[in-house]
Amino acid sequence: MSQPSILVAGAGPAGLILAIILLKNGVPVRLIDKAATYPIGSRGAGVQPRTLELYDILGVLPEFEKVADTTCPVRRMYGLKDGVEVVLKEGPVFQRVEPTPGTPHANPVALSQDVHEEILRSYLHTLGGAVELSTELRSFEQSPDHVVAQIVKNGVVESARFDWLVGADGVHSCVRKQLGLSFLGETKEEQHVLVGDIVVEGLEREFWHYWIPQGKMLVLRPGTAASNGFRFAFTGGPEQWKQTPPTRTEFIKEFHAVTGRRDVRFGQMTWLSSFKPSMRMVDQFGRGRVFVAGDAAHCHSPTGGQGLNSSVQDAANLGWKLALVARGRAPAALLASYTEERRPVIAQMLQLTTALHEKTAAQVAAGAVEGDAWQRGGALGMLGVNARGAIVLGAGAGAGANTGAGAYDAAAGGVQGGYRAPDAPGLAGAAPRLFALFGPAAHTALVFGGDAAAHAAVAGALEAWPHGTVRAVLVRKAGAAAEETPFGEVVEDRAGHAYAEYVPGAAEGALTVVVVRPDGVVGAVIPDVEDIARYGSLIFG
Structure with a gap:
């Protein structure tokens, strides 16, 4: 593999997932960790449904299913x-x-974090990646077009140049501190x-x-x-x-x-x-060519099982965007959406986990076993976590719209821009289910309804996007005639779940294009072909 263009400091779940996504996009990455050995211990053992969906899309879920407690x-x-x-x-x-x-x-599953990380490292190795232990980022300097990192490996100091740097180096993050990001919040000194x-x-x-x-x-x-x-x-x-x-x-x-x-x-x-329980988050998730993710960007009470999962979702959000920019497919301005989309999510996560922590502390102080402090599930499954903002289109989204529903609230009334893309089994053709079509290296454009002329227009609009950035799939209704199509892939919705999940209220034959981002989020719900170019301009410039 060529010289790494991205340095990731910290090989916990956030750093591992980020490296996996970058490698799946063909972007060389160097992943370092200052520890001499891999950590042991259960630590963050809860894996939430939203994380399981991401692992399904990444292709690593089968290894988790072999060992996780379901x-x-x-x-x-x-x-x-x-x-x-x-x-x-x-x-x-x-x-x-x-x-x-x-x-x-x-539903969530339980898996010791050391086993969790071991699975991710093994998957990373299949992609040609590796973790460099005993390798510490000591300092860095960034310029408009690069970052120079001072790295110490086994006592030897190295100065290395990268295009981008991501700090996934934990709550005491060297990257966050040197970048000068505020770490707002509180620490429960008495606990x-x-x-x-x-x-x-x-x-x-x-x-x-x-x-x-x-x-x-x-x-x-x-x-x-x-x-x-x-x-x-x-x-x-x-x-x-x-x-x-x-x-x-x-x-x-x-x-x-x-x-x-x-x-x-x-x-x-x-x-x-x-x-001591701390509830803190950065004021922004990056500056210039340097970003933070996971515990480097936020810490919280472990109550609710959100930390590891939020860290993984940070990496999923940043990974595909950074890959596009690193490959020259999108402008660096796209990376501003990382802070815009993740900051509201982490702010609400801290509200949820802090409220749960306070309830639990009150129950403990009273020695009480009754009360909602012990309840789990619901929003904590993270299936409602959304990314509504300036780079999504569709019902409930709109440019810059991140108001109204909370960052943990599921979409109401079908798929919407900024919310999770649902699965749909029972397909025939290119894949048996929609999750098998999604992937971290390209958008997936699902084409529902429309006639031959509309399909030609959609295909033409998608051709204007950079090569290899979109996978267009025609979704036919069960029993529909197999007519000639400009799309390279076709699935037949034999069980009816795809149409029921994605376009339940659409008029018969009406065209709808749903664009699913590489992180499994709906990027756009498009009834008008002209909006394909509009969404493309938001992402690719």
Whole structure:
């Protein structure tokens, strides 16, 4: 592969997904991480439906499905009565939703983050990419047409030139700090959370176990089925833990004190971390030729399982745009939409997770097991997360429209510009389902209805877009005659799901072109062929 034109600092989920998208677009990338070894530990174990959709489109989902826990766990909350442990409440962690043709991935799954990252690294390797460990970005300088990075690898200092730099280097981001971005928000100095992984015997693995004596909360939830590992979270621990994390022995002693249980046996503590909850985000997601993504751009309470998933979605939003610009297919001005589209999403994510954190803290302080602090699902699945702004067209969008519905609110009444593109199985022809047509290296133009003249006009308009940037697919109704078409790919909607999801209220035979962006977002809903050129100008200049 040629000299990398993009440097990505940080090889967590955001950096890995960004590198994967760039490589799938034929853009050489260098991915570095200052750690000497890959991290271990469950950390962000929840993978939300929106992320599963992205992985489906990227082609990596089958590897996740082999190892992820797809069950809906049961939360069991304990208390002490006359010195004897009793179950105070029991119920599902989230309300399971039945998948639909348009939403095949309707529920979250659980997967230890170290396994999650290992799958992404393996996929990266199949694309010819790799992670450089023990390689740290120390500083950088940017000019109008390039970035010079000072990189230290195994003690050797290197000065390297790149076209673009992306910092996915965590909450203490070197890139964010040197770029001078504000990190607005607050840190809960009075609170302290201990998290880690430990081997446990004597607890049923089908439950998430909660103990909530007044002012404290201890949670043990099972990890992968292949081990006896449990992830624990502990708030309200001894004051000295804020300065010095406990040893395994000290943790077990506190477990006995909180629960009264002596029948639970503990093995090795494989990972331990502690933190004070912080809720912060940058004022903008980049400046010049340098951008930030993931924890470098936002941090939050882990309540709600949004962090890893938001990081992945940052990378998905930035990746296709950066690839177009790097390949000379779009102007650098397109990259301004990264901040415009992601800032409202992250702002609302922080509102949701902070509100959930505050409710949980109140429940813990009161030692209460009832209340909506324990509810999950709904908007947290991220299927409503949208990107309405200046580069989308269609109902509910319009140039610059990012008002009205929230950034986490699903579209009402069919597909709309800026919202997720639904799936549709039961196709015959070029692909068995729509998700199999979408991909990170090109837009997908789905053509519904219209006659031969309209199809010719659509094909002609799409030819004006840069070569290789769009995949045009004619979607025929079930049983429609196979007439000659200017489009290279055709699918027959035999099950009727594509028309039902995308154009449910369209008049018989009326033309509608739905353009799906490389990140699985509807870029445009076009009833008028002239708007094909309009959307193209928004993206390609």
